[in-house]
């Protein structure tokens with residue numbers, strides 16, 4: 001046990017019963033998974049195809065599903081079991097970002113009201129004025145501001161805008177860890193890199209770490225400090241993105257890479273964009289760069 005680890009997942013499994021309460025037919029969705037995330041702000045990616053146990057793992061870390069065995073520790077304290085960290089402290093330390101941003105907010109409340117309530121519930125603020133300030137600050141971290149969302153309902157935003165706002169919502173308690181389960185898969189392709197870059201920016205500026213769950217090895221490669229590849233409930237390989245992608249040890253990883261034959265080219269292209277446009281909005285600069293190369 002290392003005190004400086006934010007998160008430790010030790011031999012965690014989750015078994016589901018299939019076909020009714022008394023069925024003996026079981027499915028091991030997560031199978032003896034172990035890893036740790038140290039206290040350096042980072043993006044830790046979990047990559048795998050559909051049904052490999054990524055969401056089950058995320059939900060166990062978020063305390064929405066109990067492990068069948070094994071142990072998860074957050075800053076050294078158990079996430080589950082009788083000595084578990086209390087709920088309020090837990091919610092201030094770990095926040096989720098879900099696949100569908102429309103499900104992250106109420107359809108019946110203006111988004112700004114929802115953010116205000118989040119700040120009050122998490123006791124980040126003592127009154128409405130402080131809560132609005134906290135919301136405004138969080139929104140500014142994602143390139144928006146309270147003035148741009150005030151009074152509007154979820155249906156008045158695009159999926160990409162709303163996902164940015166759900167990143168802001170997650171930032172309100174100033175968490176240590178954000179668990180993002182396929183956060184860009186439902187977002188319009190033109191906004192994906194924009195949001196992925198936002199994660200990176202938040203890691204650097206706010207010192208928050210992300211667990212980024214995805215099918216997409218190319219964004220994981222681009223974005224992360226560490227990649228874990230999952231297949232049939234197990235982590236089959238993990239390490240630095242470049243080590244894994246330059247020299248995959250597993251056929252499964254090679255298959256995932258086969259789905260994105262241009263990964264090397266894409267990486268170089270993004271590095272080139274970084275050099276040319278060190279600051280600013282990457283989604284815009286990316287299309288600007290494309291424009292330049294095609295003209």
Ligand SMILES: Nc1ncnc2c1ncn2[C@@H]1O[C@H](COP(=O)(O)OP(=O)(O)OP(=O)(O)O)[C@@H](O)[C@H]1O
Pocket residue numbers: 016017027028029048049050051052053054055056057215
């Ligand atoms: N509550 C549940 N009851 C029974 N089986 C479940 C439950 N939740 C997940 N499973 C099963 O566990 C396995 C892993 O599911 P999980 O959702 O964790 O995979 P995933 O990697 O997130 O997939 P995707 O990429 O499609 O989101 C699947 O076979 C799924 O059907």
Ligand SMILES: [Mg+2]
Pocket residue numbers: 054055056181
């Ligand atoms: Mg999933």
